[in-house]
């Protein structure tokens with residue numbers, strides 16, 4: 001069993017070695033929390049986008065797409081609340097000079113105690129066997145109760161301090177909980193300060209009087225300000241949705257954990273506009289729908305869980321995260337939020353324009369309510385990569401590293417491999433390659449032994465390896481090896497198209 005840190009390291013190394021992800025501007029030693037996607041990375045990313053777009057737009061009669069600009073009128077961010085409220089409380093360690101999010105330090109402290117509780121529960125489970133009643137144990141065991149009480153008290157104190165904007169109380173809580181810098185172990189903390197997460201830049205030349213603009217911190221606002229444009233031009237009737245995939249930028253204070261938290265990232269968001277009063281029904285539907293989207297990829301259901309928000313943002317009347325079991329634990333992968341009519345109303349107020357829908361059935365106009373589903377493309381990439389990367393022990397005692405990507409997310413559907421680099425096999429293999437390349441993403445490889453080539457294709461997740469040997473020249477058949485089962489079958493070249501297609505389903 002690998003520990004969590006090793007598992008993440010292995011994923012990062014694998015992603016680099018095979019051209020999925022490189023650190024940005026690496027020759028200058030990289031730029032923190034920004035990454036570049038290599039040849040395989042861009043393929044996988046496009047496949048994830050495609051899978052999302054197909055299910056959210058193509059398969060939904062009442063959802064249409066949008067691609068709004070990254071720059072938006074600065075008033076947008078006043079209306080949305082980002083200029084004043086898009087802050088994280090941060091604290092610096094005076095010894096290590098490292099900066100942390102105060103809320104993350106406290107949450108990590110709580111997670112450690114929770115881990116202890118879970119260990120206690122596991123131990124009891126083993127001791128009592130089938131008779132074990134977990135709920136009863138959690139509600140009666142003194143040690144568990146004591147620890148849970150500590151967590152609850154700390155979280156309550158944190159919430160109270162944040163609600164009152166009392167940053168000194170947040171600092172005091174960190175001291176009281178005896179939280180140390182995870183890097184240096186030091187407890188020498190600065191004050192807690194608020195830090196706005198938006199990047200800004202100047203638009204226009206200084207002579208003209210340049211104005212400050214922001215790089216959007218979320219794609220959602222582009223959808224809200226275009227609500228009426230889209231509704232009218234696409235003749236949409238409520239309920240309907242607008243979907244968008246695009247870049248977002250956040251000056252994250254702590255940006256660790258690879259592509260989980262980046263300063264430049266991509267979001268796949270959909271805002272669904274509904275009648276006031278019907279939003280909670282739609283919220284439940286979208287929660288279910290989005291979880292199903294994840295489940296359809298075929299990873300173990302243990303990887304996912306819902307986390308319902310107890311503390312709601314001021315604009316929401318229900319919210320949940322779909323959490324994924326990353327190598328560093330369960331973390332938010334996607335958010336499903338019932339955002340009420342907050343955003344549209346704010347934009348009405350700040351722009352002075354009406355953003356209302358005339359409902360012919362009700363014969364009245366109203367500002368619609370909104371359900372949002374928002375998933376980070378890069379986080380989804382990391383989820384897929386970490387659930388797919390496997391180290392397998394083979395029957396002959398050897399090991400293989402295989403990327404068991406869902407079939408529809410495999411960058412290459414097949415590799416075409418001549419057994420040897422002579423006797424007309426490369427020419428025959430090229431013929432097969434040329435015949436299939438307009439239908440499938442293929443790789444042609446004739447370098448190294450066939451065993452090595454199989455390993456290479458396994459490592460990048462290629463679904464099928466198609467080998468041409470001397471018999472192929474005589475009877476027009478090839479050997480097809482499946483990535484997951486490693487089973488080989490003999491198939492006629494004329495059947496390959498059908499065979500690959502069938503495997504993709």
Ligand code: ATP
Nearest residue numbers: 252260261262265332333334335374375376378379
């Ligand atoms: P977190 O609490 O992890 O910072 P958030 O609640 O601020 O996330 P949202 O504002 O709800 O995130 O954004 C929606 C989605 O965008 C998240 O579920 C996540 O998948 C993705 N996302 C947010 N911030 C980042 C980031 N810095 N890097 C990569 N993906 C991100």
